[in-house]
Amino acid sequence: MAVTIYDIAREANVSIATVSKVINNSGRISSPTRDRVHKVIDELDYRPNLLASAMTSKRTYTAGILIPDIGNPFYPDVIRGVEDFARQNNYSVLLCNTDDNLEKQLEYVELLKQKSVDGIIVAAVAASPERLIETLGDSLPTVVLARRIKDPNQQITFPSVVVDNFRGGYLATKHLIENGHSKISLLGESLHIESSQERMRGCIQALEEHFLALHSVEFCTRNLGFEGGYNATINLLKKTSPPTAIFADTDLLAFGGMKAAKELGYRVPDDISFIGFDNTALCTIVDPPLSSIAQPMYELGQRTMEILIGKISGLSVPELTVLDISLVERQSVKRITDV
Amino acid sequence: MAVTIYDIAREANVSIATVSKVINNSGRISSPTRDRVHKVIDELDYRPNLLASAMTSKRTYTAGILIPDIGNPFYPDVIRGVEDFARQNNYSVLLCNTDDNLEKQLEYVELLKQKSVDGIIVAAVAASPERLIETLGDSLPTVVLARRIKDPNQQITFPSVVVDNFRGGYLATKHLIENGHSKISLLGESLHIESSQERMRGCIQALEEHFLALHSVEFCTRNLGFEGGYNATINLLKKTSPPTAIFADTDLLAFGGMKAAKELGYRVPDDISFIGFDNTALCTIVDPPLSSIAQPMYELGQRTMEILIGKISGLSVPELTVLDISLVERQSVKRITDV
DNA sequence: GCAATTCGGGTTAGCGCTTACTCTTGATTT
DNA sequence: AAATCAAGAGTAAGCGCTAACCCGAATTGC
Structure with missing residues (x-):
């Protein structure tokens, strides 16, 4: 089997709590002990089991993203932005293509909940999101990308990131x-x-x-x-x-x-x-x-993930983020001189 | 808190083991008991926590996929194939863009291992995969997409799915x-x-x-x-x-x-x-x-995921799958008549 | 009619971590 | 010198499940 926190504790002559503390940089640990534990961790090439960690800490460092279809050329860049920002913050992202189909959306949200994701990005959701809002609930951090979801009852609102x-x-x-x-x-x-x-x-x-x-x-x-x-x-x-x-x-x-x-x-x-x-x-x-x-598709993705992580971490985040847009001139527009 | 298996057990007057058995369709349960448990599950809208389930069963129903860059128009279809097949088999997929960068690849493999994915799809990996092979090890089911990895030492081989x-x-x-x-x-x-x-x-x-x-x-x-x-x-x-x-x-x-x-x-x-x-x-x-x-990009993705799931499930899978290719005529080729 | 199965279910020990709490020391305060 | 306190580390209780094992009752075989 893989090496566990117990192995490290034994080899370093400390308790598993101590090992946990040095890994997570929490609690008070003297530097000699800290060094000793780190040394053993390196020697045994120990990697904490994130599943077990998530069980107790309630954080999976995983987010889900719902998009209509990755085949749409609009999304790859967005996703890239999401993923890059995620990785820089130790997050992974679970990709879900929904084809703009409500049933698939609901199914995925349920699945993501069961997998205990920390949050969800919902991209370009359909016009009538009542049921989606309902299954999302208010306990799961959610950010909406490229759309605004207006809850008719004003019960729940989600931060959104859109383009102007x-x-x-x-x-x-x-x-x-x-x-x-x-x-x-x-x-x-x-x-x-x-x-x-x-x-x-x-x-x-x-x-x-x-x-x-x-x-x-x-x-x-x-x-x-x-x-x-x-x-x-x-x-x-x-x-x-x-x-x-x-x-x-x-x-x-x-x-x-x-x-x-x-x-x-x-x-x-x-x-x-x-x-x-x-x-x-x-x-x-x-x-x-x-x-x-x-x-700015890449940035759209990035910002959305940034806000999601903010929300997960309990920070207060902007309800609406509007990204700017710009003109790229090429050769398909001709100047007309005659009136 | 969310409803757990204990709540179901209590309400249905059975043990948690029984509940687990009816959920997973394992063991022997009489149909009256089964129905009763199901009824309570429905009433309380219970969804098993997949994290906890994975802790003991050692299956996360999650796979990772390493691709160079989702921005490359080759991949969206492939990914769609992977994801669709995954979903049909209760799997989710964790997307990892590596930019064909070895360090990123290794980092991701380690991360995916820590997250206890059941398997990994490696798409279009670089030419010299020694270190990748090494970190992948032989315990993590892996399938290679659109490339063949030849281990110089012939120690480990991975099934691959390619196009002719x-x-x-x-x-x-x-x-x-x-x-x-x-x-x-x-x-x-x-x-x-x-x-x-x-x-x-x-x-x-x-x-x-x-x-x-x-x-x-x-x-x-x-x-x-x-x-x-x-x-x-x-x-x-x-x-x-x-x-x-x-x-x-x-x-x-x-x-x-x-x-x-x-x-x-x-x-x-x-x-x-x-x-x-x-x-x-x-x-x-x-x-x-x-x-x-x-x-056949979509099929490429599908077949790869199919083989991965096969491998995860301990089935014997083909070492090499070659998908066929075809000509699509449009208007960029002109017939030359004169010699 | 009695041993051997089978059926239907319960007990319980983890999986590998985090965290609240406790305990021991040595330093500080008054 | 007695009381207080903080630093550094350990104890142990789970998180929500699965699965190996156990056990009584009903069924079967001969």
């Missing part, structure tokens, strides 16, 4: 306007998604500040990705008055849009400009490289 | 040949990577079967991604005799290559054809859509 989607929409549109565009259309994901709504609001705000109106709008129907963007853009461009620039809710949508435009004989960006959202790695790969609004 | 890279290289090249190409160049990742070597071997084999030779080769130097592909392709095309088709080790490399080709005035696929490897989601997004060799 409104400002993102604003920046994107302003960039288009500053490049001389006035016929600006919105290629939206869905009006049922909060972030999508916010981006649209930002877009409209920028437009209004310049006494402009949205030229046209199109939302995705079935598919919310590349294909959806393709189809919606076809609609946008086939209208009697097509736009000169399109602000897409998502890079993926923009990619689909660019494909549609090209197929309809438009040159990008000469005939039509595009700007995306998310600044995924793919932006540099497509032709032309897509200008996009960058979300 | 040789056949992939062969298929890609054959596809090019069948489309009339004879000036075929290889855009390789690195000769230090086993999969890269295998793909090249397959490529050469296909060529030889048609009495052809590799037209030229170029490997990446600093950057192994988009940029590396871009630079290497510039070299390839600036030679006195440029190829008519390029087989890239990786989709990302092919994307970089396509960009380089376009910039040098080539039309893709009219002047030069490209075929990639990995069949990432991006293939449909670029222009033209990239033909590629598809690896």
Whole structure:
């Protein structure tokens, strides 16, 4: 069997309590004793069994993270941020893909509870989280990522970390306007998604500040990705008055849009400009490289984990953290000089 | 506090042993007793504490997975496969990004051991795994994904699940040949990577079967991604005799290559054809859509987890599992008719 | 009809730690 | 010099389970 705290105690001629104290740097131990114990620990290559430790101390140093689907290019960076911050604080993270399915979410929360995780990160949870809130309860530290959960009863609130989607929409549109565009259309994901709504609001705000109106709008129907963007853009461009620039809710949508435009004989960006959202790695790969609004995804993950650990440790944490967003210019937006 | 097995025992008028037996479906319990216990469990909404359970049963139903970086588009699907299979078997997975850094790998293995995981999946481990093997030891069930670990001392071997890279290289090249190409160049990742070597071997084999030779080769130097592909392709095309088709080790490399080709005035696929490897989601997004060799990434993850659980359960498992590969045709390869 | 099983369950000893509490000394206070 | 106290270490009670073992009663075999 593996070496236990008893082995160390015996070899160092102390009690297991003493060994425990030197390991956890608690209680009072004289330095000779401390050194002796450390020496034996090194000699026997002892590693405390974290399971046993968790049994008594009630801390597993493990957190769970619920995300819709790791296949969505939005998440890998976020997760990386979460995991890096976790590791730096001796935490591990249990990954749970829920496909935005309530049953799976509930199942996972129960499982994580049974595994006694110290806390949970809930990313991009569905619109009606009543049951999720209920099973989460108020005893398990939870932080919400990229969404806000509003409990209808105001019973329980969770700290959330989000990105300023409104400002993102604003920046994107302003960039288009500053490049001389006035016929600006919105290629939206869905009006049922909060972030999508916010981006649209930002877009409209920028437009209004310049006494402009949205030229046209199109939302995705079935598919919310590349294909959806393709189809919606076809609609946008086939209208009697097509736009000169399109602000897409998502890079993926923009990619689909660019494909549609090209197929309809438009040159990008000469005939039509595009700007995306998310600044995924793919932006540099497509032709032309897509200008996009960058979300600090890695930082999003990091901050969320930081807040979670804070909450676990009993610190008071901010109820809402809004991360800033920025414009990354590439070659998909053309300056229009003629009026 | 949460309800424990003692509460159930008391309410159901049985001993905790009996409760444990009905939970785990072990031992002999009469159906009246079983029903009574179940009823109380439901009433009190009891969930066994898996930590405590693991202490005695020595099974945590948790596995660790070491990957280089979740940001690499190769992994999300793999992980999804791992996680889905895990969940179906009551397992959870602890995600560990190692950046291919030996120190991080060792650290994580130690941590996972301390957390008493039942097994570990090691994905795409570095070339010289001696120290990793050493810390893994032979007591912790381990399965290697997308690599084979050859222990120089033949002391310990790990089951591995890989993809038939040789056949992939062969298929890609054959596809090019069948489309009339004879000036075929290889855009390789690195000769230090086993999969890269295998793909090249397959490529050469296909060529030889048609009495052809590799037209030229170029490997990446600093950057192994988009940029590396871009630079290497510039070299390839600036030679006195440029190829008519390029087989890239990786989709990302092919994307970089396509960009380089376009910039040098080539039309893709009219002047030069490209075929990639990995069949990432991006293939449909670029222009033209990239033909590629598809690896069954999800299945790769699934099978690996299946084998790991098998090993944990003491079953005998295959030492080597090779998954098949297939060609996905899109529009980046042009048929050449003139000789 | 009596020994041998089987059935249905209970007792109890841990798993490897943490922690509240206790005890012994030697130093400090007054 | 008696009382007080802090430092340094030990004792022991769990944490919530599992599993080996035990035991009486019912069932079986011959």
